[in-house]
Amino acid sequence: MTRLFEGILEAFQLIFSLDPDLLQIVFLSLRVSISAIIIxxxxxxxxxxxxxxxxxxxxxxxxxxIYTFMGIPPVVGGLIIYLLLSRQGPLGVLGLLYTPSAMIIAQVLLATPIITGLSLVGIRSKGPEIVETARSLGADPMLATWTVIKESRLSIFGAIITGFSRVIAEVGAVMIVGGNIAGRTRVMTTAIVLETRRGNYELAIGLGLVLLILAFVINSFLYNIQKGGQAN
Amino acid sequence: MSLTKNLNPLLLVCLILALSMSLVAGGCAGEPAPEPEEEAVEEEVEEVEEVPEEELIDDSITLATTTSTYDSGLLDFLNPIFTEETGLEVEIISQGTGAALETGKRGDADVLLVHDRVSELELVEEGYFVDRYDVMYNDFIFVGPEEDQAGLKNVDKALDGLNMITDSESTFVSRGDDSGTHRKEEHLWEDAGVDPTGEDWYLSIGQGMGDTLNMTDELLGYTLTDRGTYVAMRDNLDLVIVLEGDPVLFNQYGVMAVNPNEHPHVKYEYVLMYIEFLMSGEGQELINSYQVNNETLFSPGYGLE
Amino acid sequence: MLRIINLLTAPTGGVYYFHGCPVPGNTREQVNIQRKMSLVFQKTILFKESVWNNVAYGLRARGYSREEIYERVGSLLDQVGLSDLAKRRADTLSGGEAQRVAIARSVAFDPELLLLDEPTANLDPYNIELIEEMITTLNREKGITVVIVTHNVFQARRIADEVIFLDKGEIVEMGSAEKIFTNPEHEKTRLYVEGKVVF
Known part of the structure; x- marks a missing residue:
């Protein structure tokens, strides 16, 4: 119990101290996960x-x-990308292994099935009717599809939030393809694993809290956009 | 328990063994003929099987150990023999040395097998642990790519090697996880008078030895590793040994019990049986007989100091 | 059937002529034909945007300029008495309002043909009246041909010029409204318009 409490204290100290190492880790986490989600x-x-x-x-x-791949264990996704990017792998010449780009690629692999699958479910429920309506109003197939996407924005936003939650909290894939290199590919989750292994539980739980707070802020932001799309 | 009583005659045996080992301490590689020893082991096991079948204990103890020990496969070899003799199961938590020590301090394990002699002795002094023994040792080696761009193959001293890596700015992958290996590496850098943190070529990755070796292999860099993990993984690596045998690279493993006065729930009685097993003539021989790819990884205890 | 006319569903047989020409299989040309007409489904779907944007949709799909859209939508909403609703979100409208917006949306781009599938099903008499009024206005003032599918004989009698009486997908009788309702040739038609049989 005291450890947890100390951890919470430490977390706030961490946040308010704006430690440059921590900021760098947080920034990289966001950069990797947000890029991955956009792609x-x-x-x-x-x-x-x-x-x-x-x-x-x-x-x-x-x-x-796609539904199956929605549940792919991050380590397995990471391993696939690792094997592709490793020196002996087919894409080894690109020299991407152990770089943020590799981490983004791995997270894209994890998030795409989720976003595809959940959008699919949302669109299938009403999509065909919307397409018909759009077509009868003179929309070409492209515009009709775009209209469906716009009309299904609630479920699509839900899909994006779910995908983001998955990748920002994910550790297996970024550990394997990023390598947790201090100052280069270390993100929040891999830092938490490291501090746990080092026995620095206070710091680890502190980092965990920072991650939660960040996720909360970002999800609130996305949620507000989603709600904005729902009613005035 | 009569641990000390039992150990006293053992001590002599071990000392003798240790003396003979210190003669070959530098090389370590594949000397003792394994065949007769393995036979001896089998005999002993059979012997035990006959006698105390009614005494088998249906319980388990928790061993916190370092990833390097675990990755080497030694415990998968030793523990089943112990279980067969006593009935006690050994559950293993494999962590970096720092975390393993922390686990022990919190009483989340019963017994520790780690390699950071200085910290271990300190913690015994502080009362967290009791009954510490030097159970075995192995050595650290520098591994790197076959081409050896920094030229470590040409020197014998670890500190010279580190300076060459620094001068050539060759990629060096560091465990960076407060493990025994990482601490060793930090001490070596300190002694070499170099502070590599923050350098472009110095990658601190905070991962286990196996992951570190894989990354070193991928990046065609150098790293410091225990011999055991390297030998166990060598088939999948292009890395070769580029520097070995410097006495500063020896690595002492200690076994110790969590102090039952601090944590009454630990199974001290059973832990003593385990420590006794490791320190017995049988245990020490088993350790010495364990080979991976025809190389002996660990030498029996009391090897140093 | 309206779906076939609107090229949403391929016919199971036969050839479909539009302006005397058979409709080609090519999607792009189909879109061009499709753009000359519009269909309002029985179950109205309005886009979850403002009424204004809903009505402007067809114009945007046809690439009209901003000013032109502004002008056309504005005058159409005036014409059909929906100006008050322009800024409302379409998913907050009542059933009658929604149906009127749907019809307005379908004529904003001046189609030659307006197809209505049961436009007043499930509506109260007041809204039915509003919609029928709207349909007649559109037909008279904008010169749009309107095809309505309905089960409501009285509605057909009230607003139709030409009537085709269908039973189980087959044409039973067709002709001017006057003739069908006053002097039907076919027995089935007579029974139906007199309200004696419900098919």
Whole structure:
């Protein structure tokens, strides 16, 4: 109990001290996860719309695959990217392993199925009717699809929030492909693992709290946008 | 328990063993013929099986140990034999030395097998642990790419090696996790008069030895590793040993019990059985007989100091 | 059937002529034909935006300029008495209001043909009257051909010029409203318009 309390104290000290090392870790965490989510959204939403608007029967197999990948363990995702990027791997020449880019790629792999899958579900519920309406008003297929995406923004935002929560809290993949290098690829979650292993539990729980607070702030922000889209 | 009584005659045996080992301490690699020893082990095991079957204990103890010990596979070899003899299961928590010591201090483990002699002795002094013994030792080595761009193969002294890495600004991957290996590395840098933290070529990654070796391999860099983990992983690595044998690279492992006066719930009685097992002639021989890829990884205790 | 006319569903057989030309299979050309008409579904879907944006949708889809959209939407809303609702969110409207917005949205781009599927189903008499009024206005003032599918004989009698009587997808009888309602040729038609049979 005292340890937890000390941890909370430490967390506030950490936050208010604006320690440059901590800031750097926080900044990198955000940079990696936000980039990954933006890319995953660009990939996942149109894919979800495409699959969600197809008649239920055809994309059943693809949907199942996507649902399966929604639950892919981060370490497995990380391992796949590691093997692709490693010196002996097919993309080894790019020299991306142990860089933030590698971490972004791994997180895109984790977040895209979630955003695709959840958008798909949201779009499938009302999408076909919306497309018909849009088409009857003279929209071409592109505009009709875009209208569906706009009309389904509630569930799509939900998908993005879920995806973001997953990657910002994820440790397995970034540890493997980033390597937790101090000052370069160390993010909040890998720092927490490290401090736990070092036996610095106060610092670890402090970092954990910082992560939670950050997630809260960002989710509140996204939630407000989502609500804004719901009613005046 | 009559640990000291039992150990006194053992001490002699171990000292003799240790003397013979110190002759080969530098090399360590693959000397003792393993065949006859393994036979001896089997005999002993059979012997034990016959006698105390009714005495088997249905319980377990928790051992906090370092990743390097665990990764080497030694415990997977030793513990089943102990379990067969006593019935006691040994549950292993594998952490960095710093975390393992912390786990022990909090009473979350019953017994520790770690390698940071200075800290261990301090903590015994402070009353956290009792019955500490030098159970075995191995040595640290520098590994790097075959090309050896920094030229470590040409020197024998660890400190010279570190200076060469510094001068050539070759990538050096550090555990950076407060493990025994990491602490050793920090002491060596200190002795070499170099502060590498923050340098571009110095990567502190806060991970276990296996991960560190993998990254070193990927980046064609150098690192300091215990011989055990390196040998166990060598098949998957392109890294080669570039510097070894400097006496400053020896690594003493200690076993110690969590002080039952601090944490009454620890299974002190059973822990003593485990320590006795490790320090017995049988245990020490088992340690010496353990090989990976035809190399002996650990030498029996009392090897140094 | 309205879905086929609006090119949303492919017919199971036969050839579909628009302005005397068979409709091509090519999607781009289909969109061009589609843009000359519009369909209001029985179950109205308005986009979750303002009424104004809903009405402007078809114009935007056709690439009208900002000023033109502003002008056209404004005058249309005036014409059909929806100006007060312009800034309301479409998902906060009542059923009757929503249906009127849906119809307005469908004629904003001056289609040649307006297809209405049961436009007054589930509405109260007051709203039915408003909508029928609106339909007649659009037909008279804007010269839009309106095709209505309805089960309501009285509604057909009130507003239709031409009537096609369908039973189970087959044409039973077609002709001017006057003829169908006063002097039907077919027995089925007669029974239906007299309210004696419900098919």
């Amino acid at each position: 995953a959204t660009i990939l996942g939403v149109p894919m979800g719309a495409f699959l969600g608007l197809k008649p239920e029967k055809k994309p059943r197999l693809i949907s199942k695959i």
